[in-house]
Amino acid sequence: MSRTYVITGAASGIGKTTAELLRADGHTVIGVDLAGVEVDGDLSTSEGRRAAAEAATQLAGGTVDAVIACAGLSLPKAITAAVNYFGMTEFLEAMQPALAKSDAPRTALISSLSSVQPVFPPLVDAFLNDDEQAALGIAEELAQNEQTGGLIYASSKQAISRWVHREAVTERWAGAGIPLNAVGPGVVKTPMTADLRATPEGSALIDAVVPMPLGYHQDPESIAKLLIWLTSVDNTHCCGQTIYCDGGAEAVLRGEDVWSWNNDGIAQKFAELYAKLGG
Template sequence: MTRTYLVTGSASGIGKATVAKLRSDGHRVIGVDLENADIVVDLSTEDGRADLVEQARELSGGAINGVLAVAGVLVSASPSVAVNHFGAVATLEGLRPLLAAADKPRAAVVASRAIIDANDAKLLELIESGDEASALAHADSLAAATDAAGSSVVYITSKLSLARWVRRNAPSDDWGKCGIALNAVAPGVILSPMTIPVLATEEGRATLDKHAPAPFGGPAADPSAVANLLAWLTSSDNLFVTGQIIYIDGGAESIRRPEFI
């Protein structure tokens, strides 16, 4: 049966691969991005988030079976916080009524394998308090350095806060108790214009192998691998999975903390 999906970050990377997967399966997809999308908005702004909800309501006819908050940025300053956490949460909360109006509604977000790395406690507290202005200011004050893979404490914290938001909200009255599954995926190294140059250097490969060793299918995966998982999580076949952070990283997380269950 044809379902209607909305995918943010649809113009590139995992978002683009997810759109391709869903459309190849015969579903209708509304793409959202800064350009080359059905809905062109900036999710780092309040106006952009409000425009997304309004346009999605019009284009969908009032019901969406699956929402996939994929849009994200990998920078060491406030845009990571604005898009990765606040933009994703605004997408999910704003579109939740459209999910509730649909058959077998499902939602998923993209976190990161990096959420098990060191984060900034103050930034995490500010994000989770909902004080976006203060969180953005603190993120900029950190001037966090990036590693060879482009990750930083600001990026890590923004993805960790998003994953924690999923865990807290998935079983709530607004989500699980009204039949909406809500999950997150945590990708390891994914082939992209950013990671391909890293993989081309000995230093870059060494950094990735240290922080994200991937004995199964590594050192990096095609975006389609994540797209396939997102497609299942938001499909009508997902009958009992919610509130989960699913690592899709070739085994990196299990190597880093084998005792964690």
């Protein structure tokens, strides 16, 4: 069954690979990027996001089966905050009416293994409060220092994963039958990571930050195929998740137990319930 996809960041990297795989399978793909694809769109501004969503919707004839948001930057600059968070969330919200018209709508975003790494909490809060002016102001301050500039990227990706987790179960998404999920890659062989991977010193640096015991640095197809499954009709119940496709990096960094953080609270709740039942 042929479906109509809208993919941001479709001119390079994971977005381009995903678009190529989908077209090879007979699907219609409407790419969104600064240039070189079906829709020229600047996702660093609110006006650009809305205009790109409108153009993509028109090209699709008003109905879109899936949106895959891949566009992103890793620069230690404020524009990374604008594109990585608002360029995804505002664009997806603008595409929601066209998705809701599909018989099997789906959407997926690119997060990152960086979402579980150190962040700047005030910036994450500004993202999740949808306060772009405050977020850009904080990012501008972080960008003034080489040591703090890198926190912009990680903060944007943690905010994306938290936004997906929060919004996926709302009436706008789950209520409209639209699964909303994210994928968290490790180190992917794309132009974004090419300079770091080009030298032994650069590779050693990223390997220390993103340990990948399975498979080492990954081809973009490893992420593209997961995005395609998440936005296919086969995905009926995966909702609100960030799936870490990262060669084991998340498991290494967070350790074997990410479940027991609330054990005491859960035990207390069950004790209270048991007491109410007369136990």
